[in-house]
Structure formats: C-alpha cells, structure tokens
Amino acid sequence: MGELSxxxxxxxxxxxxxxxxxxYDQEVIIKKRMPKKYRHxxxxxxxxxxxxxxxSLLIHEAKxxxxxxxxxxxxxxxxxxxxxxxxxxxxxxxLLGIVSVNERLSLCKKIGELIGKLHSYGIIHGDLTTxxxxxxxxxxxxxxxxxxxxxxxxxxxxxxxxxLLKRSLQSTHFKYANECFEAxxxxxxxxxxxxxxxxxxxxxxxxxxxxxxxxERG
Amino acid sequence: MKNSEYPAWRCxxxxxxxxxxxxxxxxxxxxxxxxxxxxxxxxxxxxxxAYVPPEGGIHPREAARHHAExxxxxxxxxxxxxxxxxxxxxxxxxSQGPGLGPCLRTGATVARALASxxxxxxxxVNHCIAHIEIGKLKTGAxxxxxxxVSGGNTIVxxxxxxxxxxFGETLDIALGNCLDVFAREAGLRQKPGEPFGAIIEKxxxxxDLLVPLPxxxxxxxxxxxxxxxxxxxxxxKGVYRLEDLCFSLQETVFSMxxxxxxxxxxHTEKKEVLITGxxxxxxxxxxxxxxxxxxHDANFCAVPSEFAVDNGAMIAxxxxxxxxxGITTPIEESFVRLRxxxxxxxxxxxx
Numbered sequence: 184m185g186e187l188s189x190x191x192x193x194x195x196x197x198x199x200x201x202x203x204x205x206x207y208d209q210e211v212i213i214k215k216r217m218p219k220k221y222r223h224x225x226x227x228x229x230x231x232x233x234x235x236x237x238x239s240l241l242i243h244e245a246k247x248x249x250x251x252x253x254x255x256x257x258x259x260x261x262x263x264x265x266x267x268x269x270x271x272x273x274x275x276x277x278l279l280g281i282v283s284v285n286e287r288l289s290l291c292k293k294i295g296e297l298i299g300k301l302h303s304y305g306i307i308h309g310d311l312t313t314x315x316x317x318x319x320x321x322x323x324x325x326x327x328x329x330x331x332x333x334x335x336x337x338x339x340x341x342x343x344x345x346x347l348l349k350r351s352l353q354s355t356h357f358k359y360a361n362e363c364f365e366a367x368x369x370x371x372x373x374x375x376x377x378x379x380x381x382x383x384x385x386x387x388x389x390x391x392x393x394x395x396x397x398x399e400r401g
Numbered sequence: 402m403k404n405s406e407y408p409a410w411r412c413x414x415x416x417x418x419x420x421x422x423x424x425x426x427x428x429x430x431x432x433x434x435x436x437x438x439x440x441x442x443x444x445x446x447x448x449x450x451a452y453v454p455p456e457g458g459i460h461p462r463e464a465a466r467h468h469a470e471x472x473x474x475x476x477x478x479x480x481x482x483x484x485x486x487x488x489x490x491x492x493x494x495x496s497q498g499p500g501l502g503p504c505l506r507t508g509a510t511v512a513r514a515l516a517s518x519x520x521x522x523x524x525x526v527n528h529c530i531a532h533i534e535i536g537k538l539k540t541g542a543x544x545x546x547x548x549x550v551s552g553g554n555t556i557v558x559x560x561x562x563x564x565x566x567x568f569g570e571t572l573d574i575a576l577g578n579c580l581d582v583f584a585r586e587a588g589l590r591q592k593p594g595e596p597f598g599a600i601i602e603k604x605x606x607x608x609d610l611l612v613p614l615p616x617x618x619x620x621x622x623x624x625x626x627x628x629x630x631x632x633x634x635x636x637x638k639g640v641y642r643l644e645d646l647c648f649s650l651q652e653t654v655f656s657m658x659x660x661x662x663x664x665x666x667x668h669t670e671k672k673e674v675l676i677t678g679x680x681x682x683x684x685x686x687x688x689x690x691x692x693x694x695x696x697h698d699a700n701f702c703a704v705p706s707e708f709a710v711d712n713g714a715m716i717a718x719x720x721x722x723x724x725x726x727g728i729t730t731p732i733e734e735s736f737v738r739l740r741x742x743x744x745x746x747x748x749x750x751x752x
Binding site: 198223226229343393 | 561562566567568572573611613616618619620621622652653656659660663664666667668688689690692693696744
C-alpha cells in the first residue's frame with residue numbers, strides 16, 4: 184500500500200472500520216469493510232467487494248454532479264479497502280442539535296440542494312443519514328458512505344432515498360425532524376421543477392403508506 | 402428470582418400498593434391467547450390457542466371465527482392454571498393493534514365484555530411494545546436494541562426520549578411472511594406446533610449451496626418481496642434442491658436483518674440486543690445476532706419461545722406497566738387500531 188504509516192482506528196462502524204493514517208505525507212482515511220462472521224463467507228465476500236467497488240465509483244461520480252465528496256486515492260478490492268481524503272469537519276448529526284434555528288434550516292436547505300444534484304445526475308445515495316454528511320471547516324457539506332448507493336433516475340429510488348432520510352431524522356432528531364425535512368425539500372426544489380418535486384414527494388408518501396403499519400392519512 | 406428483583410418494582414413508589422392481577426387478551430393474528438400476570442411480574446397463566454388454516458394463509462375472518470369459538474375455553478383454562486378468581490383481577494388488557502381487523506375486534510369485544518361485567522378498567526396495549534416489554538421481563542434486559550421478527554412484523558427498535566423508536570423495518574412484507582409464502586409455494590405443510598419457519602429451518606440444515614438471491618438493505622430498511630419472487634421463480638425452475646433454496650433463503654434474509662440490527666447497535670451504542678417474535682426461535686438467526694452482539698460487547702438476550710410468539714402474558718404485563726402509570730382506555734376509545742405503529746406510543750414506564 185505504499186507509504187502508509189501510523190494507522191489509528193477512529194471509528195468502528197457496523198460495516199467498516201475507519202483508520203486515520205498518513206499516506207505520502209497526506210492525512211487519509213482508510214475504510215476497510217470487515218468480514219462479518221455471521222454471514223456466509225461467500226455472501227460476505229460478494230457484499231464487501233460489491234460495495235467497495237460501488238462506493239468508490241459513486242464517490243467519483245458525485246463530484247461530477249457538483250456534490251463534494253472525498254478524493255479517492257486507492258481502492259484495494261481484494262481487501263475491500265478504500266483509501267481516501269480525510270475531511271476535517273463535523274458530522275451534520277452533531278451540528279443539527281447545537282446550531283441556531285436559522286443555521287439549522289439553511290444547513291438543511293443546502294443538504295436538500297446537494298441531494299437534488301445527486302438525484303438529477305442519476306445517483307441514489309442509498310443511506311442518507313446525518314452521520315453520512317460532514318460539514319467541512321470551509322462550510323462545504325461533504326457526502327460520504329455511498330456503499331448502498333446506485334445509479335438510476337427511477338422515481339421509486341429517489342422516493343426511497345428521501346423516505347430513508349426522513350425516517351433517520353425521525354429516529355435521531357425527532358424534535359425538529361419535520362422542520363428539517365421541509366427545509367431539505369426546499370433545497371431539493373432549487374434543483375428540480377415543481378412538478379418533479381411533487382411527484383417525488385407523492386412517491387415518498389406512497390412508500391410510507393406501503394410500510395407495515397402507518398396511520399392512514401390523506 | 403424473588404419478586405422484589407423484578408424490574409417493575411423499580412417504578413413502584415409504595416411497595417405492595419399495587420398488588421393484583423391483570424388478564425391480557427392477544428388476538429392480533431392467528432393466535433388467540435389469554436395471559437394472567439401478577440403486578441410483580443409473575444406469569445400465572447399463558448394459554449395460547451393457534452388457528453391453523455386448512456390451506457393457504459390466514460384468512461382474517463376465519464381466524465376471527467376461531468378466536469370467537471375458543472375464547473371461552475381459553476379463558477377458563479387460564480383461570481384454572483392461574484388458580485385465581487375473576488374477582489381477583491384488577492385490570493383487563495387487550496391487544497388494540499396493529500393486526501388483522503376481524504381478529505383484533507374479536508379480542509377487543511371479549512375485553513370489553515369482561516371489563517364491563519367485572520367492572521374493571523380496560524387498557525389497550527400496542528402489540529409490538531408488548532413483545533419488547535415481556536422480552537425485557539423474561540430476559541432481564543433493561544435497555545436493549547430489539548429485533549422483532551415474526552409473520553407480521555420486521556422491526557429494529559430501541560428506546561430514546563420517551564418512546565421506542567423504529568431504527569429499521571421492512572419496506573414491504575415481513576420476514577416471517579416471506580418464509581411462509583415460500584414454504585407454501587414449495588408445497589410444504591405446517592402442523593400445530595411446527596410452523597413453516599421450523600420446517601424451513603430443518604430443511605436448511607441439509608442445504609449447503611449458496612444460491613444468489615437479491616440482498617436488499619436500503620439504509621436501515623429492508624425489502625423482502627423481490628427476494629421472495631426470485632426465490633419462488635428459482636423453485637419453479639427446479640434447478641436447485643429445496644434444501645439449498647431454504648438454506649440460501651435463510652442465509653440471505655437473516656443476514657439482512659442482522660446487518661440492520663448491527664447498524665442500530667453501532668448507532669445507539671446500547672449494550673443489549675433482544676431478539677423476539679416467532680422467527681426468533683430460529684437457531685441460525687440467533688447465532689447470527691449473537692455474533693453481532695459479541696462483536697459490540699453487548700449482551701445477547703433471546704426471549705424464550707413461549708413468550709416470543711404472540712401471547713396473552715405480554716399483553717397483561719404491558720397492561721400492568723401502563724395501568725400503574727395511570728394509563729387506561731375508556732370503552733368509547735377502545736376501538737382497534739389496525740396500523741398502530743409502536744413509535745406512536747408514549748412509554749412513561751421506561752426511563
């Protein structure tokens with residue numbers, strides 16, 4: 184792996200371990216998808232390899248859509264490892280609770296606009312949660328963790344993407360989930376025309392109603 | 402375990418002030434069950450009478466007819482087992498939702514009749530929350546991430562700020578439903594005491610070829626319907642042995658729920674994993690979830706089968722928790738709630 188030194192484990196997530204290291208004098212993140220003991224080895228390998236390749240491709244594609252993502256320096260498919268740029272900043276998850284109402288809403292609008300850019304470019308993130316968005320010190324919001332993403336312009340996929348974000352807001356930021364989601368949709372509307380936004384939101388409602396138990400409304 | 406060690410005692414201000422018994426009625430789907438539980442958490446009776454359809458899935462009306470027919474004998478049996486008198490009861494609890502309309506209404510009718518005849522307060526209980534609460538009572542878990550997998554539900558939930566929050570769930574059909582439909586398509590027959598899940602588990606033990614099936618985790622949510630269609634079409638092609646298909650089906654769907662459970666565990670950093678619901682009896686699923694729990698230094702708590710399936714004791718126990726926190730359901734508000742989500746319910750007894 185070349186000049187890699189002092190890898191320090193900074194996050195043991197459910198799927199991958201993140202190490203902070205120096206690579207040719209540059210601070211990098213090493214993201215290694217760990218083999219899961221519980222999964223059948225064949226299934227496990229397929230999933231890890233698929234997601235590793237997929238994630239690095241989508242991180243690259245997202246830049247073309249105008250969405251900040253880390254630079255990918257190296258992909259080691261065999262070890263399901265990606266070496267990428269380290270983004271200095273704060274997870275949006277931690278920011279939402281501590282900033283002022285106005286800052287929160289403008290941050291959400293910005294996030295909505297970025298999601299709009301991804302979707303209009305045909306990228307579905309697949310795991311839109313506030314842990315997967317980092318606001319860098321220069322104010323730019325970076326999107327990470329594209330492992331569950333896909334390339335499609337399908338309305339259903341866009342709907343699921345936003346539905347998952349809404350659900351994640353409700354479980355993590357339930358106090359202001361609604362206002363955040365509304366602001367996100369405002370940002371999203373900067374990218375798409377009103378008709379498209381409406382059809383995506385209709386889809387989101389349809390997906391909600393499809394859920395096992397949802398109070399029947401309107 | 403002495404009574405004083407039951408977790409519920411922690412919320413009692415005056416010890417002994419809440420003595421009594423609760424009768425709980427469960428009738429959300431194919432089981433009709435009556436549980437009698439004392440206020441200190443002792444289960445005196447838990448009688449379950451299952452409706453087994455002659456063929457096909459559960460027809461709500463037929464299941465409801467079954468419930469109405471067996472209600473009387475199940476209630477009598479429960480009192481006989483508990484060794485108490487109806488006059489010893491202090492509250493009646495019933496499963497108010499979510500579930501199948503006709504089945505829920507049958508249980509609710511029984512509950513209203515008992516409550517008004519015995520002049521007792523009524524408590525409508527959320528079925529999914531009852532699964533979590535009896536699981537905590539029976540395993541000693543205090544604040545777990547719960548994986549609830551059954552024929553009607555696939556939910557990963559954990560407590561946060563006054564409510565159980567849903568971290569992941571199915572976007573379409575339940576995991577147990579997926580297994581059941583596959584089993585029926587394969588021409589398997591379930592018997593009382595041996596549900597489809599158990600038959601598939603047995604067959605899977607004799608399979609070893611992993612057939613690729615769609616693995617659909619979307620964020621924290623899962624989808625099983627496409628996977629089911631793919632599995633059925635492979636079955637109809639007849640290229641693979643049924644044992645291998647059962648094996649692959651189990652490996653794939655269980656990996657999906659385990660992955661979501663692990664993500665919830667990593668996210669919430671809780672130290673317990675509770676697994677409940679009818680599918681929780683599956684040894685392979687238990688093994689997978691246990692492995693994830695160990696990985697995250699969390700305790701693995703599997704709810705004993707009698708209390709993991711739909712049962713009246715869980716309704717009675719949750720009814721008690723609600724009742725001692727001042728929650729009762731007036732008759733005029735005791736209509737059933739077919740789509741009542743567990744994250745819509747305040748749970749003041751959890752802190």
